[in-house]
Amino acid sequence: MLKTFTQKVRAVVARIPRGEVRSYGEVAKLAGNKNGARAVGSIMRANHDPNFPCHRVICSNGKVGGFNLGKEEKIRKLRSEGAKISGDKII
Numbered sequence: 001m002l003k004t005f006t007q008k009v010r011a012v013v014a015r016i017p018r019g020e021v022r023s024y025g026e027v028a029k030l031a032g033n034k035n036g037a038r039a040v041g042s043i044m045r046a047n048h049d050p051n052f053p054c055h056r057v058i059c060s061n062g063k064v065g066g067f068n069l070g071k072e073e074k075i076r077k078l079r080s081e082g083a084k085i086s087g088d089k090i091i
Contacts, residue, residue: 008032009043016056019082021090023060041066056081062089 003011008031016022024044028036037060044054045068055077059065064085067074075085084091 005031005033005036005039006043009036009040010052013044013053013057016053018053021056021058021078021083023058024065025060027057058090062091064088064090 009027012022012027012030022030024037024040025034027040028034031040033039040057044057045066047054047068055067055074057065064071064074064078071088075088078090079085
C-alpha cells in the first residue's frame with residue numbers, strides 16, 4: 001500500500017526523539033519531497049493530537065516557528081524535553 005505524503009511526514013515526525021528537532025525542510029526530504037517544507041508546515045498546523053510531537057519541527061534558521069497552541073507552549077514543550085533554547089531559537 002502506498003503512503004500519502006501526509007502519512008510519510010507523520011511517520012518521520014513520530015520518530016524524532018525527545019529533546020531533538022528537525023526542520024520543516026529536513027522532514028520534507030526524509031518524507032520524499034525535498035521541496036515540501038511548506039507542505040510539512042501545513043500538515044503540522046493541522047495536527048490536533050496532543051500526543052503527536054509536531055512541536056519538534058522547527059524552521060531551518062533554528063527558530064522554533066509556529067505552533068497551533070502558541071509559540072510559548074512550543075518552547076515550553078521543547079524545554080521540558082531537554083532542548084536548549086535562547087529566546088525563540090534552538091541553540
